[in-house]
Amino acid sequence: MRLFSSERGVHPPDGKHFTANKKIETIMPKVGQLLYFPTSQHAGTPTEPIVAVGDYVKVGQKICDSDAKITSPVFSSVSGVVKAIKPVLLPAGNLSNAVIIENDGKFEKSEEIGKPYDYTKMTKEEIVDVIKKMGIVGLGGAGFPTYAKINPPADKKIDYYIVNGAECEPYLTTDDRMMIEHSDSLIRGILIFQKMYPDAKALIGIEDNKPTAIEVMRKAAEGYDKIEVVPVKTMYPQGGDKQLLRTLTGRTFPITNPPSRTPDTGCIVNNVVTIMAIDKALNEGEPFLKRVITVTGDAVKNPGNYEVCLGTTYQDLIDAIGGFKAEPKKFIAGGPMMGFSMYTLDVATIKTSSGLICLTEAECENPKESNCIRCGKCTEHCPLNLAPYALNQYALRGDAESFVANNGMFCIECGTCSYTCPSKRQLTQSISAMKRTESAKRKRR
Ligand code: SF4
Ligand code: SF4
Incomplete structure (x- = not known):
């Protein structure tokens, strides 16, 4: 197919080799460990706690919700007692109220979860409603509630489903590993979308620095006429919604007020891990409870891709994987280009946590700002x-x-x-x- 690669962008050193070949390992919280569930883990209105201190909660139980138009509920990833409800730090450095639960190690499941839906018999509205109920948000980093993104006004005709597997942020390999290890889940999620939009062709855009993911996804997509894997040039920020959409379809966004949205161009864009979460929600009846995080950087003893229960702190995650091999000087939540510097690891992992980068002094750049030289x-x-x-x-x-x-x-x-x-x-x-x-x-x- 013809590609419309954007000429604009950069090629920062990608640092992906530290973890690209590391299989996903699951880290379970210890008995007695505290997990922190901020009420604000998404773009939109924060939720409110619907449990109280002293309540016993189960895995998959809804603990925060809101009636706002754009919001997303929060679920407990462990069973245990609510120990406190108080403000905590978010990775971006701001504060959010949070429900704090002590893990009892039993992982007792809520009666509400584990009931699959037969999406083939559901209407588009019913599918959207389940995605909303299950707390799914854009997992590529933006955190915009997915139900709102995939449900544009009825007059918008959707021709393409842009499946974002570009993962252009340096160092991060979460999406890459998820495609390699869970290609079947991604295909199932795409089929759910195509039940809602039967005319939409799915284009899976993957940067060409991920040859294994491209090969695995091509194999998984064999036999599906309306699913195509498209390698795209490795260039930052190729994985931005609008950039990838333009690369794959040639459709562009005029700068308008109010801003145009992807459905205005006949496309809906979702990150690959978001689509896998949709699969889990519909086909397994499970809300969003766990995610894979790339932990990397020259200070980390065992860099890798780790699946954690949401609410685990970065400190508990680092301790569980063997700690540091050298003194860390800088922590970044997310990727180095769009992530947030953190001064502490006592911060909870949330729905949008895709990476943790820990750097020694030798790797930290402390540039001194000087005057603009109008170089353009x-x-x-x-x-x-x-x-x-x-x-x-x-x-x-x-x-x-x-x-x-x-x-x-x-x-x-x-x-x-x-x-x-x-x-x-x-x-x-x-x-x-x-x-x-x-x-x-x-x-x-
Ligand atoms: S941060 Fe904003 S202004 Fe800077 S390059 Fe990106 S889009 Fe342009
Ligand atoms: S024009 Fe000024 S601000 Fe822009 S890159 Fe050059 S020196 Fe930096």
Whole structure:
């Protein structure tokens, strides 16, 4: 098929070789271990706890929910007693209320889980409702509730299901391993989507630095006319929804207000692990309880891909896999381009936790910012054709009007501009902070 590769982007060192060949290992929490379930693990309105301190909860029991339009319930991944409900740190550094449960080690299952659905006899609305009920959100990092993403207004005709297996973030190998080890689950999830949208062709986009995943998925897709595996050029941020959609279909997004969405182009995009979660929800009746996290970096003794019960802290995860071989200086939750620096590992893993990178001093870059030399590199590489140097200036002087007028709110915070800047200017950080301030102002209006 014809590819429409975006010319914009960068090639950071990928660091994937540390874990790309490491099979997924499951880490179970110990008896007496505390697990932390923040009420806010998704894009949208936070949930509220629906259990109280002292309650006994089971695996798969819903513990937080909300009536808001865009939200997603939270489930306990262990059985045990609720010890506290209090604010905790999220990987991004902000605070969220959380339900804290002491694992009793019995993993007693809620009566609600383990009842598969026969999706072949269900309507689109009924399938969407199950995906909502099961707490599935975009697991590639954005955390947008999946039920809202896959249920556009009825007048939108969906021609393509863009299955995002690009995993362009350096160091992360979660999606790669999940495709290699669970290709059947991905195909089943795609078939559920195609029950909802029978005319949609699924295009599985995988960067060409994952030859095994491409081969395994091609084999798994054999015999399905409407599922095609498409290798795409390795380039950051190829895995952005809009970038991959453009690469695979040639369809582009005009910058409009309100912003256009993927269904406006006749496509819906989901990350591969999200689609596997849809399979588990419908075909096994299981809400979102566990996820695979790439733990890597030169400080880690046993880098690898680990499946953890959500709510496990990064510290408990590191302890369970053998700790550090050298003193860590920097922790990053997620990938190095879009992830968040953390000053502590006493932070819970949440639905969107895809990676933990622990670096020694030797690997940490502490660039000193200097003046902009007007080289234009940031603009040249910005996948959205924005002018990051100008947005940075508007952000620094608090000029919201110019920032908005120059499309600052459309920035996808991919980090490409900061990466390319020879003056090491903190472009993404300033733009992102300005976006947050402006969004908060809009909500208050
Ligand atoms: S301005 Fe935003 S979208 Fe453009 S390169 Fe920078 S972070 Fe990425
Ligand atoms: S890349 Fe850096 S130095 Fe070059 S124009 Fe952009 S902000 Fe200025």
